Amino acid sequence: MFAEARLNDGTRALIWDLRPGDREAVREGFEQLSEETRFHRFLAAVPHLTDTMLDHLVDEVDGVDHVAIALVVLDADGTGVPAGVARMIRYSEQRDAADVAVTVIDQFQRRGVATALLGELMRRRPVGIRRLVTTVTADNAASLAMLRRLGPTVAEPAGPNRLDVVVELPSDGGPGGEPGAGSQVEARAAAEDEIL
Ligand SMILES: CC(C)(COP(=O)(O)OP(=O)(O)OC[C@H]1O[C@@H](n2cnc3c(N)ncnc32)[C@H](O)[C@@H]1OP(=O)(O)O)[C@@H](O)C(=O)NCCC(=O)NCCS
Numbered sequence: 001m002f003a004e005a006r007l008n009d010g011t012r013a014l015i016w017d018l019r020p021g022d023r024e025a026v027r028e029g030f031e032q033l034s035e036e037t038r039f040h041r042f043l044a045a046v047p048h049l050t051d052t053m054l055d056h057l058v059d060e061v062d063g064v065d066h067v068a069i070a071l072v073v074l075d076a077d078g079t080g081v082p083a084g085v086a087r088m089i090r091y092s093e094q095r096d097a098a099d100v101a102v103t104v105i106d107q108f109q110r111r112g113v114a115t116a117l118l119g120e121l122m123r124r125r126p127v128g129i130r131r132l133v134t135t136v137t138a139d140n141a142a143s144l145a146m147l148r149r150l151g152p153t154v155a156e157p158a159g160p161n162r163l164d165v166v167v168e169l170p171s172d173g174g175p176g177g178e179p180g181a182g183s184q185v186e187a188r189a190a191a192e193d194e195i196l
Helices: 020-031 035-042 051-059 113-123 141-148
Strands: 002-006 012-017 066-074 080-091 094-104 131-137 153-157 162-168
Touching: 002 113, 012 113, 020 051, 020 080, 035 094, 035 131, 066 113, 080 113, 094 113, 094 141, 113 141, 131 141, 141 153, 141 162
Parallel strands: 094 131
Antiparallel strands: 002 012, 012 066, 066 080, 080 094, 131 162, 153 162
16 A cells, blocks of 8 residues: 655655564664664664564554554656654553654655655554654654644653653544545555665
């Protein structure tokens, strides 16, 4: 299932569900990230994704409690260049709440990739999710800006350089409309390289 998207400058992009076959692409995409981006994503220094982490990030995506999508930017000749991944994971002990994580390869940051991913993620979010509960580093202005756009947000200190963040989601599926309402295209992007 694919959706079309546009970055801030009008560049075309495609978004699709992450699949088990994307495991190596996720591993390779991670290798492209700066140390700062890795730290902001995982709240720790992570030199490489381990097989256990990849099991969680790729193989455990079930489309029900764990939804993950990837975005490729289409270059001038229509080739897909992987740019970012977003995911939402339902908490087992809080069935109407989910963690959210977005990672954009450094060279594509500040171009609207996360905004496009989150718009689509809201439409595909696990059924029954009413709020997002996550932790970010206190200096992660980009993440806080991104989360605040999704709905009323409360951020509270949670230790050194940590904020616990709760976002109440609008009942209509958030920016872009009802869950599942994303526009579909027929072809998968030629994303031969790497995603994360
Ligand atoms: C956070 C992140 C996903 C944002 O991705 P992005 O594609 O650059 O974001 P966008 O271009 O869609 O911008 C989203 C918002 O963040 C703001 N933003 C982006 N980068 C920013 C920065 N470095 N400083 C301040 N604000 C920033 C944008 O202005 C925009 O806010 P607005 O809608 O109020 O204008 C990206 O910086 C990233 O991958 N960071 C490392 C991993 C991470 O922190 N993930 C989030 C926690 S899991």
